[in-house]
Amino acid sequence: MREEVLNQSPPYVDIDLYGSDRPLQDAVAANGGEGGAAALSTFGKRWGTAEMFELARTANENPPQLKAFDARGFRRDVVEFHPAYHQFMAESIGAGLAASTWREDATPASAPAQVARAARFYMAAQIETGHLCPVTMTHAAVAALAGDRELAARFMPKIMSRRYDPHFRPWWEKVGITLGMGMTEKQGGTDVRTNTTRAEPAAEGYAITGHKWFMSAPMCDAFLVLAQAPGGLTCFLMPRFRPDGSVNGLSFQRLKDKLGNRSNASAEVEFADAFAWRVGEEGRGVRTIINMVQLTRLDCAIASAGIMRMALAQAIHHARYRTVFQKHLVDQPMMRTVLADLALELEGATALVMRLARAYDLGANDPGEAACARLLTPAVKYWICKRAPGVIAEVMECLGGNGYVEESVLPCLYREAPVNAIWEGSGNVMCLDVLRALTHEGEAARAVLGALAAEAADLPGTRAALEVLERGFSAQNAEAEARTAVERLALLAAVAALRQSAGPEVASLFARTRLGHRHGAMYGTSEIFDGDARRLIDRALPAA
Numbered sequence: 331m332r333e334e335v336l337n338q339s340p341p342y343v344d345i346d347l348y349g350s351d352r353p354l355q356d357a358v359a360a361n362g363g364e365g366g367a368a369a370l371s372t373f374g375k376r377w378g379t380a381e382m383f384e385l386a387r388t389a390n391e392n393p394p395q396l397k398a399f400d401a402r403g404f405r406r407d408v409v410e411f412h413p414a415y416h417q418f419m420a421e422s423i424g425a426g427l428a429a430s431t432w433r434e435d436a437t438p439a440s441a442p443a444q445v446a447r448a449a450r451f452y453m454a455a456q457i458e459t460g461h462l463c464p465v466t467m468t469h470a471a472v473a474a475l476a477g478d479r480e481l482a483a484r485f486m487p488k489i490m491s492r493r494y495d496p497h498f499r500p501w502w503e504k505v506g507i508t509l510g511m512g513m514t515e516k517q518g519g520t521d522v523r524t525n526t527t528r529a530e531p532a533a534e535g536y537a538i539t540g541h542k543w544f545m546s547a548p549m550c551d552a553f554l555v556l557a558q559a560p561g562g563l564t565c566f567l568m569p570r571f572r573p574d575g576s577v578n579g580l581s582f583q584r585l586k587d588k589l590g591n592r593s594n595a596s597a598e599v600e601f602a603d604a605f606a607w608r609v610g611e612e613g614r615g616v617r618t619i620i621n622m623v624q625l626t627r628l629d630c631a632i633a634s635a636g637i638m639r640m641a642l643a644q645a646i647h648h649a650r651y652r653t654v655f656q657k658h659l660v661d662q663p664m665m666r667t668v669l670a671d672l673a674l675e676l677e678g679a680t681a682l683v684m685r686l687a688r689a690y691d692l693g694a695n696d697p698g699e700a701a702c703a704r705l706l707t708p709a710v711k712y713w714i715c716k717r718a719p720g721v722i723a724e725v726m727e728c729l730g731g732n733g734y735v736e737e738s739v740l741p742c743l744y745r746e747a748p749v750n751a752i753w754e755g756s757g758n759v760m761c762l763d764v765l766r767a768l769t770h771e772g773e774a775a776r777a778v779l780g781a782l783a784a785e786a787a788d789l790p791g792t793r794a795a796l797e798v799l800e801r802g803f804s805a806q807n808a809e810a811e812a813r814t815a816v817e818r819l820a821l822l823a824a825v826a827a828l829r830q831s832a833g834p835e836v837a838s839l840f841a842r843t844r845l846g847h848r849h850g851a852m853y854g855t856s857e858i859f860d861g862d863a864r865r866l867i868d869r870a871l872p873a874a
């Protein structure tokens with residue numbers, strides 16, 4: 331006789347990732363995206379199918395492989411990905427995640443393009459994040475390419491294509507292309523001015539020689555690369571094939587053996603007289619590529635919020651079915667407080683990333699919103715990406731032993747959690763960037779702070795937070811205090827965003843427990859009363 335399996339939660343699959351997420355719906359609506367709700371729900375249902383969960387497992391259990399040489403010793407320099415990875419690429423590109431916020435002339439599409447894409451990106455990240463690396467880089471690269479009208483005009487039609495084309499062919503022969511980037515070298519990722527890769531003017535462009543220590547998604551069709559030109563550090567677009575159709579001078583040395591992000595490849599690469607076009611002026615490389623980096627930072631925050639959301643949903647789902655000491659876990663007062671505290675964390679994260687996406691939507695025509703995007707992007711990336719590992723670790727525990735086992739999605743989410751904090755500007759670098767924004771955009775940045783203070787004025791803890799900000803940002807040794815101040819800034823922005831989306835009650839609760847210090851070091855120590863706890867949990871995931 332077969333053993334009867336008792337007291338286990340059913341699989342968390344075949345769900346509408348949008349329709350089951352009230353905080354997301356509220357944040358999308360508050361930021362101008364309500365009109366797209368039906369389409370977002372269609373996307374959410376598709377990505378929440380059991381099939382997509384299974385594809386994600388397969389893509390991560392079968393990491394890409396470098397095929398550096400063929401049988402006769404000729405260089406191949408291709409990376410083979412599992413079909414499941416290709417399917418995710420096709421789905422994401424088909425849904426516009428790589429280009430839907432742009433027009434074909436590389437100018438921004440009108441609002442709410444960013445919010446609509448951010449909501450989809452948030453849902454896609456819940457299922458599979460590795461493939462989102464080239465998707466986000468392709469999307470963000472347009473912001474750098476836009477600086478060169480001629481290059482943009484040639485590449486945009488292929489970037490805008492909603493068709494994924496995995497063939498290793500010259501970009502002009504493909505129906506759609508993806509773009510990556512290579513900045514980090516062995517001696518420095520943050521301090522890219524130490525780049526030693528050299529660029530010499532050559533026929534039709536430049537010849538680039540050197541190396542990159544991290545270059546992810548190496549099967550992209552072209553890469554934005556930094557190299558030292560005669561006029562200083564410069565941004566280039568380096569295609570996999572030269573204009574004459576021959577394979578360009580990129581040799582992949584190794585793929586990184588990474589903690590997570592396993593469906594995606596990150597290569598170490600050498601360039602030998604690799605052909606590239608210059609993007610922007612010589613000596614203005616950082617200035618050119620920073621436009622791209624801002625957008626990838628936004629995506630890091632959205633993706634981290636997404637993986638935290640999947641973890642939270644798994645925890646609530648499990649706690650509704652699992653019985654311990656004659657009660658469902660969700661009805662055990664201490665577990666309920668833990669879940670509610672995690673749900674409150676996600677309320678803030680979701681509201682914050684959608685509000686930030688709105689700032690990008692409006693920034694092209696509204697200098698105040700552009701300043702908001704400039705100041706808050708590093709603060710939000712810092713805060714949200716660094717919260718992810720803690721949230722996911724707590725959720726693992728909610729699932730008990732099952733949460734630690736590979737078949738549950740938690741180990742994959744946990745391995746993924748730290749990467750967004752590290753790449754595209756690690757934590758300290760984000761805090762330094764907030765200080766830079768305050769210095770360089772003084773008045774506009776101060777106006778953003780003033781607006782946040784006004785929006786959250788009557789909520790608990792706001793005044794104290796503003797004092798910390800004021801003291802921290804004007805301190806003699808501002809760098810040493812920057813983490814404290816940036817944390818307060820992100821929380822203040824979350825409170826303001828929550829007030830617009832989830833409403834004053836949730837905003838007040840968030841402010842009281844986060845800004846007002848009514849919590850300890852662990853989740854489950856926030857002062858959340860029982861009625862509020864139940865409401866937060868039901869908002870996060872309605873009972874089936």
Ligand SMILES: Cc1cc2nc3c(=O)[nH]c(=O)nc-3n(C[C@H](O)[C@H](O)[C@H](O)COP(=O)(O)OP(=O)(O)OC[C@H]3O[C@@H](n4cnc5c(N)ncnc54)[C@H](O)[C@@H]3O)c2cc1C
Binds near residue numbers: 517519588591758759
């Ligand atoms: C999975 C993965 C994929 C990646 N893909 C790419 C890619 O496609 N392209 C690419 O170009 N790079 C990529 N990177 C590299 C990544 O962007 C860098 O690792 C990152 O920018 C940090 O650079 P670094 O490793 O050289 O560390 P460092 O620059 O040496 O920094 C180390 C630490 O010092 C801190 N720090 C730096 N300066 C200061 C300061 N002034 N004060 C205080 N603290 C400071 C940083 O915050 C960090 O914590 C990838 C990395 C990973 C993990």
